[in-house]
Every structure is written in C-alpha cells, then in structure tokens.
Amino acid sequence: MSVTLLGQSILSGIFSGSLYALLGLGLTLSWRYLKIINLAHFAFIFLAAYLTYQLAGPGGLPPLLVIALVAPLFFVMGYAQQAFLEHFKVDEFASIIITFGMTILAETFIQWIWSADFVRLETHFLRGSWELGPFFLPKQEMLMSAAALALCLVTAAFLRFTWIGKALRAGLDNPQIAASFGVPNKKLSLLIAGIAGALAGVGGAFMALLFTLAPSQIYSWFGVVLAAVLLGRVGSATGVFAAGLLIGVSEAITMAVTAPAWAPLAPFTLLILILVFWPERV
Amino acid sequence: MLILENLDVYYGEARALANVSLTLGDGEIACVIGPNGAGKTTLVNALARLLPVRAGRIRLGGEDITHLTPQELADRGLALIPEGRRLFTTMTVEENLELGCYRPAARAHRAQGLEGIYAMFPILRERRWQIAGTLSGGQQQMVAIGRALMARPKLLLIDEPSLGLAPVVITQVFETIKAIHASGVSILLIEQNAAKALSVSQRAYVLDCGAIVAQGSPEELRQSREINAAYLGAGA
Incomplete structure (x- = not known):
C-alpha cells in the first residue's frame, strides 16, 4: 500500500471521525447532564438534514443561512422534548425506549413528507477540493471538521469555565445543595437540552451537505456515534472528539488494508476491550 | 431574623417534626x-x-x-453548611467556593470572597485546584464553611x-x-x-x-x- 493511499485514508478517517464527534456531542451532553440517552437525537439530526435539503435545495437558500436557521429551531425542539420528558419524570433507561419511539415517529414523518427514496442536496456551496501535495482536501468536509472541532472545544470550555458550566456540574454532583446555593437545576436542564438540540441541527445540516439521505439511514448511525460517546467518556466534549477521530481513522485504515466491510472491526473491538478491561472509564 | 411557628414535617405518613417552634x-x-x-x-x-412542610410557618426577616x-x-x-459537608466532590476546592456565590447578586464579590476564605483557611489556597472529594474531613469542613460564607449570608x-x-x-x-x-x-x-x-x-x-x-x-x-x-x- 502506498503512502499516498494511507495518507488519504487517514484524512478521510479524520473527516468521518469529526462527523461522529459532531453528531455525538449533543448526545454525550444529554446523557451525562440530563440522564437521558436520547436516541431521538438521531431523529433530530435527520429532520434537520431533510429540512436543510428542502431549504437549501428546492428552496435555494445559502447553506450557511440554513444552518443559522436550523440551529435555533432545533434548540427549541430539544427544549420542548426535555420539558416533555421532565413532565413525565422519565428516567435514564425509560428514556432509551421513549426516545427510540420518537425516532420511529420521526422516520415515519420524514417518509410521509419526503418519501422513502434517496434525496441528495445539489449545491455549489464549497464544491470541490483543495489539493495539498498528493492529497485532496474536500472543502465541505474541511468546513464540517472545523465546525466539529470548534463546537467541541467551545462546549468543553463552556462546561469548564462559565458559571453555567460550573452550576451544571454542581447540579449533577449534588442537586439539592446546588439548589440551596441558587442553582436553577430545572432551567439549566432545559438549556442543555436546547443546546443538544441545536447541535443536532448543525450536525444534520452537515449531514445533508455531505450525504445522500434516506429515512431508514437514521439507525445506521447509532452504533458508531454511541461508540464515540462511550469511548470519549460520557459527558466529555473533548473526549467525544478524540474518540470520534480514533474511530474514524481506525476504520479508514482497516478499510484500506482489508476491505470496506471490515471497517467497524477496529473501533468496536477497541470499545469492547475498554468495556471489559476498563469499565470505570465510561 | 428567623421564626418557626408550629412546624409539622412528615416523611410519607411518618411524622418527623411535631409542633416545632423556635x-x-x-x-x-x-x-x-x-x-x-x-x-x-x-x-x-x-x-x-x-x-416540604405539612403545617406551620417559617418566617425570615418578617417574610413567610x-x-x-x-x-x-x-x-x-440563607446559606447552609450541611451535615456531612456534602461538597461538590468531583469539582475543585475553588469551584466549590465559587458555587457559594453563584447567585448573580453575589458574583460581584467573588474575588474578594475567595481572598477572605483563603485568609481564614490558608491550606485551602494551597489546595485550590485539588478535587474537593480528595481532601481530609477537616479540610472538607473548611470548604463547606467557605462555600456558605461566599454567599454572604445573613x-x-x-x-x-x-x-x-x-x-x-x-x-x-x-x-x-x-x-x-x-x-x-x-x-x-x-x-x-x-x-x-x-x-x-x-x-x-x-x-x-x-x-x-x-x-x-x-x-x-x-x-x-x-x-x-x-x-x-x-x-x-
């Protein structure tokens, strides 16, 4: 195998890994800070992707404007979903079933509006690649990876350094005592759910930019994105980025040296080994 | 400052406090x-x-x-130094203290408050970046006291x-x-x-x-x- 092929494989692994991180970021936040394993996050991503397809394709709006519209819309959706889950006092494990149900509803809704066929966003926005020596750097993937990295870093800094971030961690540690020092746990839950929703919106917009869409594909992202969330340690924004890259690159190298069908082998072997030998890691 | 009038508190049907006034x-x-x-x-x-209070009243500075x-x-x-400290054990000493002045009205006093606490308990200044759960019991009590004082309580x-x-x-x-x-x-x-x-x-x-x-x-x-x-x- 040539160095160029290996290099290009690693690059494509970085791109897909960044996307895993971008899709997993909201998921890891709601899992840790809301104790909700929000499978509907994937439904939000696909709803956002189809909406982006509709607005930027047939609608003719610039993709960046669409992202700016979709993010706040999905902030509201995430907020509303959390209000619903809190109203019914849904716990961590029940959340898996309920949000899976929501995902099925969303899939049906997408089929109803856009049919079960593949759709593809045709846009001139950032078409083509930059060339760096022998390597190709596709512009859309580069933008998505930069956005994923920036969002993960900003989220990590937000949790680490801001008053809201500290209050969120304190509320997780000891909600009653945090409340007695004025931390509004409920409001912060809704805020973090909104942020997770907005992140799903941004992830979905990039999904529309990069992929051909079909409603049934919602489920194909569960495994790899949840693996990134777990490997990166639930709740860690920088962790999910590092784990996303690790998975993406190990998949790409496995594909290059064996066959594409073997791609999941490396990341899932790694995940299983970590779950077996280092369970406190996740 | 504080008046309790005939307070009744229940855990389910079990009465834990009966007619407490102070x-x-x-x-x-x-x-x-x-x-x-x-x-x-x-x-x-x-x-x-x-x-929750089942019956009776608590008044603070005249307000119910x-x-x-x-x-x-x-x-x-009102600030609380709870039994068993109940620190935010996964957070640093300084973050615990900062949470004491979380309320927007108290945040302006953050720097001044930290100085006061570190002057009172110099060991906490040395340990400011340490995770609170790893401190000794006495040091944890200092953090719990400091956290409450950061709120500038009445x-x-x-x-x-x-x-x-x-x-x-x-x-x-x-x-x-x-x-x-x-x-x-x-x-x-x-x-x-x-x-x-x-x-x-x-x-x-x-x-x-x-x-x-x-x-x-x-x-x-x-x-x-x-x-x-x-x-x-x-x-x-």
Missing part, C-alpha cells in the same frame, strides 16, 4: 441539640426548603418563606459541623463558628455535641422525638438536672 434573633447564635434521630437534620432540611424554593431562599440570604444554618472530625479539628471548627458570628451573621447551629454547641450559643433548644422538649439559655439548660442527665451527658 426563634432566632437578629445577630443571634442559637443551637438545637438532641440525640441521634431526634429530627435535627429534618429540621435543617425543612428550613432550607429541601423538605414556608413555601419558597431553595433558590429563592438563597436570594434572601443567616447561616450549620448542621452537625463536628460530625466525623478529630477533637482538635472540632475545636477549630467551633472557633471559626464563633468568629463568623462575631462578624455579624445570625447562626442556627444544629449539633449532637451538646457541650460544644452550648459553649458558643446564646440560646439553646433541645429537640427529641421530633419535638422541642426544652429551651433556654445555655446556663439554664446546664442547671436543669433532667436536661443535664438526659441530653448533656454526665461529664458535660
């Missing part, structure tokens, strides 16, 4: 003593609005606070500050409580260690089986033979 004057330090299981921590949790949220109570100047609720600490540390903690009171904070101290509690208090209440069974100045309680025998122990 008064804490402005700038006063009073203690509630009593044996294990008397309902002391229930009283603290009801006061901090972490437990019986049904406020814990957050609203924090806004009215009224401080202190629950079992001596619990699980070495005698020499307990003495330090009570010295600190005296100093805080001297700085003008009203304090309600809930403590099993009756001798220590009486030694710093201006007024004392004896709680047993969920009811106030005696009250008075520390001298009065010490002179009462029954109280002495039942609650203060032979050597007290």
